[in-house]
Amino acid sequence: xxxxxxxxxxxxxxxxxxxxxxxxxxxxxxxxxxxxxxxxxxxxxxxxxxxxxxxxxxxxxxxxxxxxxxxxxxxxxxxxxxxxxxxxxxxxxxxxxxxxxxxxxxxxxxxxxxxxxxxxxxxxxxxxxxxxxxxxxxxxxxxxxxxxxxxxxxxxxxxxxxxxxxxxxxxxxxxxxxxxxxxxxxxxxxxxxxxxxxxxxxxxxxxxxxxxxxxxxxxxxxxxxxxxxxxxxxxxxxxxxxxxxxxxxxxxxxxxxxxxxxxxxxxxxxxxxxxxxxxxxxxxxxxxxxxxxxxxxxxxxxxxxxxxxxxxxxxxxxxxxxxxxxxxxxxxxxxxxxxxxxxxxxxxxxxxxxxxxxxxxxxxxxxxxxxxxxxxxxxxxxxxxxxxxxxxxxxxx
Amino acid sequence: xxxxxxxxxxxxxxxxxxxxxxxxxxxxxxxxxxxxxxxxxxxxxxxxxxxxxxxxxxxxxxxxxxxxxxxxxxxxxxxxxxxxxxxxxxxxxxxxxxxxxxxxxxxxxxxxxxxxxxxxxxxxxxxxxxxxxxxxxxxxxxxxxxxxxxxxxxxxxxxxxxxxxxxxxxxxxxxxxxxxxxxxxxxxxxxxxxxxxxxxxxxxxxxxxxxxxxxxxxxxxxxxxxxxxxxxxxxxxxxxxxxxxxxxxxxxxxxxxxxxxxxxxxxxxxxxxxxxxxxxxxxxxxxxxxxxxxxxxxxxxxxxxxxxxxxxxxxxxxxxxxxxxxxxxxxxxxxxxxx
Ligand SMILES: N[C@@H](CCC(=O)N[C@@H](CS)C(=O)NCC(=O)O)C(=O)O
Numbered sequence: 001x002x003x004x005x006x007x008x009x010x011x012x013x014x015x016x017x018x019x020x021x022x023x024x025x026x027x028x029x030x031x032x033x034x035x036x037x038x039x040x041x042x043x044x045x046x047x048x049x050x051x052x053x054x055x056x057x058x059x060x061x062x063x064x065x066x067x068x069x070x071x072x073x074x075x076x077x078x079x080x081x082x083x084x085x086x087x088x089x090x091x092x093x094x095x096x097x098x099x100x101x102x103x104x105x106x107x108x109x110x111x112x113x114x115x116x117x118x119x120x121x122x123x124x125x126x127x128x129x130x131x132x133x134x135x136x137x138x139x140x141x142x143x144x145x146x147x148x149x150x151x152x153x154x155x156x157x158x159x160x161x162x163x164x165x166x167x168x169x170x171x172x173x174x175x176x177x178x179x180x181x182x183x184x185x186x187x188x189x190x191x192x193x194x195x196x197x198x199x200x201x202x203x204x205x206x207x208x209x210x211x212x213x214x215x216x217x218x219x220x221x222x223x224x225x226x227x228x229x230x231x232x233x234x235x236x237x238x239x240x241x242x243x244x245x246x247x248x249x250x251x252x253x254x255x256x257x258x259x260x261x262x263x264x265x266x267x268x269x270x271x272x273x274x275x276x277x278x279x280x281x282x283x284x285x286x287x288x289x290x291x292x293x294x295x296x297x298x299x300x301x302x303x304x305x306x307x308x309x310x311x312x313x314x315x316x317x318x319x320x321x322x323x324x325x326x327x328x329x330x331x332x333x334x335x336x337x338x339x340x341x342x343x344x345x346x347x348x349x350x351x352x353x354x355x356x357x358x359x360x361x362x363x364x365x366x367x368x369x370x371x372x373x374x375x376x377x378x379x380x381x382x383x384x385x386x387x388x389x390x391x392x393x394x395x396x397x
Numbered sequence: 398x399x400x401x402x403x404x405x406x407x408x409x410x411x412x413x414x415x416x417x418x419x420x421x422x423x424x425x426x427x428x429x430x431x432x433x434x435x436x437x438x439x440x441x442x443x444x445x446x447x448x449x450x451x452x453x454x455x456x457x458x459x460x461x462x463x464x465x466x467x468x469x470x471x472x473x474x475x476x477x478x479x480x481x482x483x484x485x486x487x488x489x490x491x492x493x494x495x496x497x498x499x500x501x502x503x504x505x506x507x508x509x510x511x512x513x514x515x516x517x518x519x520x521x522x523x524x525x526x527x528x529x530x531x532x533x534x535x536x537x538x539x540x541x542x543x544x545x546x547x548x549x550x551x552x553x554x555x556x557x558x559x560x561x562x563x564x565x566x567x568x569x570x571x572x573x574x575x576x577x578x579x580x581x582x583x584x585x586x587x588x589x590x591x592x593x594x595x596x597x598x599x600x601x602x603x604x605x606x607x608x609x610x611x612x613x614x615x616x617x618x619x620x621x622x623x624x625x626x627x628x629x630x631x632x633x634x635x636x637x638x639x640x641x642x643x644x645x646x647x648x649x650x651x652x653x654x655x656x657x658x659x660x661x662x663x664x665x666x667x668x669x670x671x672x673x674x675x676x677x678x679x680x681x682x683x684x685x686x687x688x689x690x691x692x693x694x695x696x697x698x699x700x701x702x703x704x705x706x707x708x709x710x711x712x713x714x715x716x717x718x719x720x721x722x723x724x725x726x727x728x729x730x731x732x733x734x735x736x
Contacts, residue, residue: 050489050490053628054488054510054626054627054628055510055627055628056510068553068556068557069547069552069553069556069568070552070555070556070559070566070568071568072567072568072569072570079560080553080556080557080560081560152580152583152584152585153583157584172583172584172585173542173567173585251540252539252540252541253538253540253541253542253587254540254541254542254567256540263585341572344547344569344570344571344572346570350547350570354481354547354548355481355547355548355552355570357481358480358481358484358485358547358548359504359548359553360504360508360509361484361488361504361505361508361509361510363485363488
């Protein structure tokens with residue numbers, strides 16, 4: 001081929017450029033980039049033309065108009081007179097609530113599953129295996145609908161609520177729990193708690209220094225725990241429990257007072273956590289098995305206890321393998337939380353991306369907002385996990 | 398190779414992209430099918446029957462339009478939508494026309510850019526509740542859990558009603574009527590609220606309809622009608638006059654059974670003659686032929702026939718004509734004349 005092109009000078013350049021690996025890749029990249037850009041430009045243009053044809057403009061002014069609808073779960077002050085912007089904030093908080101609680105629960109469950117999968121006990125091992133295979137292979141939406149259905153159909157109505165020691169009431173409208181009302185004296189307890197944390201941070205580095213210098217070992221964990229939890233607890237009871245608990249009471253249709261966790265929140269939280277935990281379990285298992293067994297043997301030959309082998313030798317190395325795939329599971333849980341719509345949990349998609357969108361007809365604007373919000377959350381989670389990954393990276397000495 | 402692929406992709410996209418603009422009539426005729434936006438299923442208004450054929454009061458209006466412009470009331474593709482998706486589906490060009498228990502409001506007209514057709518059902522929002530709860534008035538609903546469809550006027554009215562009356566409630570957001578029935582049946586909510594017509598349809602679908610009542614308060618005006626998107630006046634005119642023709646047919650006593658006979662030759666009544674095209678050429682004004690209205694009427698009958706067949710007193714829905722009686726019978730159903 002090169003011989004024939006040599007005799008034709010015009011083709012010569014093109015073919016020489018094309019045959020050069022580097023320039024070829026640049027050319028392909030330019031073409032691909034141009035094509036993607038053209039496609040994007042084309043779609044935006046098309047949207048603008050279509051909007052123009054029916055006389056719609058793009059404007060975000062609607063955000064400051066009253067939303068006019070009510071939302072069942074809101075951690076900030078919200079009424080139907082609040083703005084669409086406030087409705088969006090409510091949605092953001094509800095999404096983050098699910099993401100944060102989901103990440104916490106799925107991590108705990110996932111690590112537990114991972115360890116159980118490595119258990120030498122045949123029964124626990126296989127049980128964990130069956131759980132993981134079942135959960136991973138059923139779409140998460142079905143888990144959500146199943147748990148929601150169970151709560152709504154199987155739990156009693158408020159007037160026959162399951163009474164948990166006259167303080168909490170489980171119904172198919174949600175779990176009604178006592179809510180804390182903080183008395184002024186409680187701030188002392190809180191102050192002690194904060195001091196406990198500061199002390200623990202200092203004590204940790206102190207203990208390390210002492211150990212480095214003298215080899216003397218302090219039980220850092222237990223001392224920190226009693227500083228952070230123990231003393232504040234003692235103080236709490238000494239001050240006569242300075243928190244009043246408001247107990248929910250049945251009034252008319254529903255319980256009033258106290259606080260309530262809605263079935264929609266519970267269903268979404270449990271379903272997403274259990275589902276994601278199955279994946280995390282496998283990640284943890286493979287992370288731990290990847291640390292060579294020789295290291296454990298070496299540690300035990302040196303007389304290091306089993307627990308400390310795990311926490312000082314195996315886990316730190318396993319974490320380096322676990323963290324990157326774990327990050328993508330955290331991203332999944334955050335994004336999957338948008339399945340909230342299936343059971344009417346009021347997250348971002350249901351508020352600004354749903355009702356606000358529909359009532360104002362601002363599809364472009366609302367969807368752009370929703371998109372940017374999810375992008376922001378995902379980037380923040382990735383950034384945090386990358387930072388954490390760097391921190392625990394093996395430092396070569 | 399790569400470049401030609403991209404070019405082909407681009408060409409394909411530009412062919413499919415130019416939608417949603419004027420020329421809906423041509424589009425529909427070229428396609429040979431009318432895309433009609435309806436509910437996901439409200440018995441009596443729009444729902445597939447046991448054979449999968451869409452039937453109902455709203456469906457009849459889709460069929461009437463299809464009969465007028467395509468000559469066949471069966472040439473309709475039904476696009477089921479939730480309260481939340483319906484306007485996006487219509488405005489994006491996925492649907493040509495909407496008949497979906499939809500209330501005409503100022504913001505939907507002016508801001509969402511819909512052109513509303515004449516009202517085909519005068520309605521208002523009501524409350525469905527279990528008899529055993531012993532509630533007789535909507536003013537006693539303080540603290541109740543209430544199922545509402547999102548993206549509707551229902552949820553806005555409800556917020557206003559409870560605010561004005563100083564009461565609180567737990568809104569349980571649902572997407573479709575079916576989900577509403579499931580949640581209400583499971584007692585997730587004490588009350589189901591939507592248009593009174595929708596409540597009648599919902600009640601008929603419950604296990605024991607007699608165990609539930611509709612409270613006397615009607616808390617809003619819900620003039621339900623079809624809609625098309627802004628920007629195609631001819632299409633809006635066609636749709637509007639098909640609806641009017643169905644209403645006028647009842648006033649003039651033209652039915653599915655006798656329309657052929659009336660349309661065969663001009664009779665003594667000039668109004669009937671104009672409606673059925675045996676005198677003058679009204680159809681040409683909207684870009685159709687003379688028989689447009691005759692075809693619509695023979696496909697679904699007049700307003701009374703469609704009402705009685707789908708939602709009237711002899712159906713499980715059991716709605717009385719009430720406000721929806723013809724103006725001649727003391728109702729407010731009143732269509733502009735065809736002349
Ligand atoms: N008329 C109100 C409410 C319309 C509405 O959503 N009605 C319900 C009950 S009649 C419905 O059509 N649901 C249909 C579905 O579930 O797909 C509106 O236009 O916003």
